[in-house]
Amino acid sequence: MTPGDSSRDRRTDALSPARIIAAAIEILDTEGEQALTFRALASRLATGAGAIYHHVANKDDLLAGATNAILSTVVRSPPPDDDPHEQIRAIALGVFDALDAHPWIGSQLASERWRIGKVMILEAVGDRLAGLDAPRDREFDVASALTDYVAGVAAQSAADARSAPRDLDRETFLEVTAERWARLDLEEYPFVHRVVLPELARHDDRAQFLAGIDLILAGIRAAKGANEPRR
Amino acid sequence: MTPGDSSRDRRTDALSPARIIAAAIEILDTEGEQALTFRALASRLATGAGAIYHHVANKDDLLAGATNAILSTVVRSPPPDDDPHEQIRAIALGVFDALDAHPWIGSQLASERWRIGKVMILEAVGDRLAGLDAPRDREFDVASALTDYVAGVAAQSAADARSAPRDLDRETFLEVTAERWARLDLEEYPFVHRVVLPELARHDDRAQFLAGIDLILAGIRAAKGANEPRR
DNA sequence: ACCTGAACACCGTTCAAGT
DNA sequence: ACCTGAACACCGTTCAAGT
Numbered sequence: 001m002t003p004g005d006s007s008r009d010r011r012t013d014a015l016s017p018a019r020i021i022a023a024a025i026e027i028l029d030t031e032g033e034q035a036l037t038f039r040a041l042a043s044r045l046a047t048g049a050g051a052i053y054h055h056v057a058n059k060d061d062l063l064a065g066a067t068n069a070i071l072s073t074v075v076r077s078p079p080p081d082d083d084p085h086e087q088i089r090a091i092a093l094g095v096f097d098a099l100d101a102h103p104w105i106g107s108q109l110a111s112e113r114w115r116i117g118k119v120m121i122l123e124a125v126g127d128r129l130a131g132l133d134a135p136r137d138r139e140f141d142v143a144s145a146l147t148d149y150v151a152g153v154a155a156q157s158a159a160d161a162r163s164a165p166r167d168l169d170r171e172t173f174l175e176v177t178a179e180r181w182a183r184l185d186l187e188e189y190p191f192v193h194r195v196v197l198p199e200l201a202r203h204d205d206r207a208q209f210l211a212g213i214d215l216i217l218a219g220i221r222a223a224k225g226a227n228e229p230r231r
Numbered sequence: 232m233t234p235g236d237s238s239r240d241r242r243t244d245a246l247s248p249a250r251i252i253a254a255a256i257e258i259l260d261t262e263g264e265q266a267l268t269f270r271a272l273a274s275r276l277a278t279g280a281g282a283i284y285h286h287v288a289n290k291d292d293l294l295a296g297a298t299n300a301i302l303s304t305v306v307r308s309p310p311p312d313d314d315p316h317e318q319i320r321a322i323a324l325g326v327f328d329a330l331d332a333h334p335w336i337g338s339q340l341a342s343e344r345w346r347i348g349k350v351m352i353l354e355a356v357g358d359r360l361a362g363l364d365a366p367r368d369r370e371f372d373v374a375s376a377l378t379d380y381v382a383g384v385a386a387q388s389a390a391d392a393r394s395a396p397r398d399l400d401r402e403t404f405l406e407v408t409a410e411r412w413a414r415l416d417l418e419e420y421p422f423v424h425r426v427v428l429p430e431l432a433r434h435d436d437r438a439q440f441l442a443g444i445d446l447i448l449a450g451i452r453a454a455k456g457a458n459e460p461r462r
Numbered sequence: 463a464c465c466t467g468a469a470c471a472c473c474g475t476t477c478a479a480g481t
Numbered sequence: 482a483c484c485t486g487a488a489c490a491c492c493g494t495t496c497a498a499g500t
């Protein structure tokens with residue numbers, strides 16, 4: 001799993017972590033999360049199932065490697081703007097869109113707080129915080145809040161993508177959801193009936209995600225000067 | 232799964248969804264997530280594995296039922312204060328603490344956006360929003376941001392609890408994490424080295440969680456009047 | 463109608479045996 | 482050293498057979 005020198009053009013048929021991870025990503029993207037088994041992976045690589053264990057510790061390790069391969073390119077992509085607000089929004093949206101393209105990352109992000117994938121987001125977000133002059137002694141809290149929010153939404157929408165069958169388009173999916181929620185008790189769920197149901201059909205996941213980011217950023221701005229009680 | 236009249240004292244030996252879910256929660260709490268199998272559940276209920284399927288559709292259904300059983304009591308617990316800020320904080324902390332006691336809920340919250348568990352949080356939070364006079368046309372966005380953040384953090388810390396072996400206390404767990412992160416490249420991970428590592432050992436998950444909630448609440452307050460461009 | 467438990471169709475992972 | 486693939490120890494779920 002160490003990068004080492006980029007000997008990409010050696011092109012032997014030998015197995016390698018990189019080749020295995022690439023094949024795994026292909027299966028995950030084209031056939032979905034539950035299609036990735038060591039048997040399927042072995043047959044795609046024209047080898048035995050056991051051979052894979054010489055290069056990858058286990059299935060968790062394999063999934064972590066695949067997640068990191070995708071995420072590292074997202075996080076490294078140059079932000080289009082100098083404004084740190086825009087940079088943070090761009091990073092967040094980059095993660096969101098990567099999730100859209102590779103829904104299986106969601107379950108990974110939700111379950112590997114201390115692994116490298118999450119740290120990459122924390123770093124990318126945290127590093128831009130200086131430009132916002134967030135309260136110095138709260139940079140860790142702020143970066144964590146943003147990271148947790150991103151990872152949380154990511155995991156959610158990935159779960160949606162997984163649970164919505166392929167033959168169900170987004171529109172009818174929302175309709176089915178709305179019907180189910182409409183049956184909820186009016187007394188017990190006033191907010192759902194008054195606010196959520198009327199907006200559900202026309203709401204946009206990506207815009208709503210960004211609205212949450214902006215809310216947190218506004219919170220940082222508000223906390224900026226207003227909060228220096230002791231030191 | 233419908234509640235019906237509360238015939239709790241009928242005390243027959245017959246299987247029922249409620250009895251099955253109670254037994255499942257017991258296994259989940261005492262032996263962990265991976266210990267819940269239909270075989271283990273059947274033997275605890277002194278029945279055959281197939282019998283369970285007469286009352287519960289499948290394992291997903293079983294886990295959803297267990298999650299809802301826990302969460303509905305948390306969300307219904309009376310908030311100790313009249314201030315809607317405090318109420319929202321109390322609900323969020325209630326979920327956080329429930330996660331601490333029942334870590335397996337985390338994986339459920341992360342993977343069932345449209346199921347009832349998540350809606351309960353959305354409702355509980357959203358219903359308090361009126362008291363904050365958040366911008367009317369953005370109540371759905373605001374409630375979603377809070378809910379996603381809560382569920383995201385929940386899933387995370389549940390994953391931590393799952394991955395940390397029982398013989399590892401929190402302190403040494405954080406030490407191991409710090410050691411691993413200290414090996415990250417200084418150029419590539421400046422924020423981790425400058426901010427995160429020095430604070431990691433003494434940081435408090437619960438306080439950090441609450442800091443995120445407060446950040447979002449501050450964002451709502453900031454957006455309150457400042458944001459009425461068109462209408 | 464409800465329950466039983468063997469059977470089915472899978473998994474991830476291991477390991478003797480090959481090259 | 483690397484690969485092979487049968488074997489192991491499990492799963493969730495089904496279903497004929499019982500009561």
